[in-house]
Amino acid sequence: MSRRDEVIDAAERILEAEGFEALTMRRLGAELSMRAPSLYKHVAGKPEVEAALQERALRGIGAALAAAGPTLGDLAAAYRAWSLAHPRLYELSTRRPLQRDCLASGVEAAAAAPLLAAVGGDQAAARALWGLAHGLVDLELAGRFPPDADLSAAWSAAVHAFGGG
Amino acid sequence: MSRRDEVIDAAERILEAEGFEALTMRRLGAELSMRAPSLYKHVAGKPEVEAALQERALRGIGAALAAAGPTLGDLAAAYRAWSLAHPRLYELSTRRPLQRDCLASGVEAAAAAPLLAAVGGDQAAARALWGLAHGLVDLELAGRFPPDADLSAAWSAAVHAFGGG
DNA sequence: ACCTGAACACCGTTCAAGT
DNA sequence: ACCTGAACACCGTTCAAGT
Numbered sequence: 001m002s003r004r005d006e007v008i009d010a011a012e013r014i015l016e017a018e019g020f021e022a023l024t025m026r027r028l029g030a031e032l033s034m035r036a037p038s039l040y041k042h043v044a045g046k047p048e049v050e051a052a053l054q055e056r057a058l059r060g061i062g063a064a065l066a067a068a069g070p071t072l073g074d075l076a077a078a079y080r081a082w083s084l085a086h087p088r089l090y091e092l093s094t095r096r097p098l099q100r101d102c103l104a105s106g107v108e109a110a111a112a113a114p115l116l117a118a119v120g121g122d123q124a125a126a127r128a129l130w131g132l133a134h135g136l137v138d139l140e141l142a143g144r145f146p147p148d149a150d151l152s153a154a155w156s157a158a159v160h161a162f163g164g165g
Numbered sequence: 166m167s168r169r170d171e172v173i174d175a176a177e178r179i180l181e182a183e184g185f186e187a188l189t190m191r192r193l194g195a196e197l198s199m200r201a202p203s204l205y206k207h208v209a210g211k212p213e214v215e216a217a218l219q220e221r222a223l224r225g226i227g228a229a230l231a232a233a234g235p236t237l238g239d240l241a242a243a244y245r246a247w248s249l250a251h252p253r254l255y256e257l258s259t260r261r262p263l264q265r266d267c268l269a270s271g272v273e274a275a276a277a278a279p280l281l282a283a284v285g286g287d288q289a290a291a292r293a294l295w296g297l298a299h300g301l302v303d304l305e306l307a308g309r310f311p312p313d314a315d316l317s318a319a320w321s322a323a324v325h326a327f328g329g330g
Numbered sequence: 331a332c333c334t335g336a337a338c339a340c341c342g343t344t345c346a347a348g349t
Numbered sequence: 350a351c352c353t354g355a356a357c358a359c360c361g362t363t364c365a366a367g368t
Contacts, residue, residue, distance in 0.1 A: 091260075094303070094304070094307060094309060095256075095260065095303075095307055096307060096308075097307060097308030097309070098308070098309060108311075122322070123314075123315070123318070123319075124315065124318035124319045124321065124322040125322045125326075127301075127310065127314065127316070127318075127319035127322070128297070128301070128319050128320070128322040128323035128326060130300070130304070131297055131300035131301035131304060131319065131323060132293070132296055132297040132300055132323070133300065134300040134303065134304055135295070135296035135297055135298065135299035135300025135301070135303065136292075136293070136296035136300070138259070138260075138299065138300065138303055139259070139295070139296060139299055142259060142260055142261060142262060143261075143262030143263070144259060144262070144263060145292065146273075149288075149292065150288070150289065151292070153288070153289035153292075154288075154289045154292035154293050154296065155293070156289065157287070157289040157290045157292070157293040158293035158296060158297070161290075161293060161326045161327050161328075162326050163326070
């Protein structure tokens with residue numbers, strides 16, 4: 001494993017274990033037993049670290065969707081489960097623009113493919129479905145639903161609206 | 166207008182005009198011709214400023230939805246239009262937990278009421294609808310859709326799925 | 331009551347210097 | 350090739366001091 005990969009691994013650990021605010025270059029250096037300036041021999045800067053984490057999130061959620069069952073309900077459950085299992089990584093990957101030039105080709109399309117297939121290849125419907133899944137996850141992660149909200153019921157209503165069981 | 170309200174006004178101006186990263190206590194003080202430490206005589210700290218901006222966003226989007234036509238398509242268009250007109254305020258208000266104890270009572274419910282009415286009072290359906298609108302807006306604001314994506318088509322598909330015209 | 335300068339413990343990043 | 354300490358221009362916040 002390259003030293004760069006170790007940096008990204010450490011960043012992911014810190015992000016999920018301690019939150020976004022804890023992911024500083026000094027903290028990241030300490031995790032690898034070096035000083036912050038040394039990190040710049042392995043990555044260009046913090047934006048590159050974040051872009052690499054975005055790519056990991058895209059691969060992770062893509063793999064989770066590809067492994068899910070074929071129904072809309074299965075896909076929705078897989079999307080929600082992955083996001084709740086990697087909440088900070090999910091937020092990091094969706095709340096800023098994709099650095100598409102830093103992204104291995106095909107990763108973005110691969111992540112979207114299972115949703116697209118589930119709606120028969122209709123791009124507009126796939127984007128609506130993505131918006132729905134993302135919106136419900138994002139509001140849940142942000143703590144924007146009332147504490148007593150029945151989110152399972154909301155997901156059921158969502159899947160039902162899109163013609164799922 | 167109280168000095169506190171002037172602080173929140175200035176914060177909103179800076180946020181929308183220069184972005185989230187520009188909203189610092191030093192920049193905010195300069196906008197009001199004072200030093201950053203003086204702000205602490207009017208607000209408890211930056212979190213209070215952000216909570217006040219969250220409340221403004223909630224009132225703004227609630228008013229926009231209340232003024233919109235009755236159909237799902239009208240509501241969706243109003244939601245998207247308000248968000249795109251106040252993108253940083255929208256993001257600030259949805260990406261962190263609501264400080265409900267800092268919020269005037271009824272504001273959260275008032276913002277949700279038009280969506281709830283549009284689905285006949287069904288809470289689960291209203292939350293699914295909110296998730297859908299939020300997800301599409303959030304991904305658009307974050308620059309996560311491909312540059313050539315037809316978002317009008319996605320919104321149409323979304324409204325159609327929920328039984329709207 | 332309101333504002334100030336100085337200070338504290340942080341940031342990301344650069345750079346000359348060491349091995 | 351890899352790491353370091355010192356430094357720069359920033360943060361949010363506290364506090365004693367001024368009017």
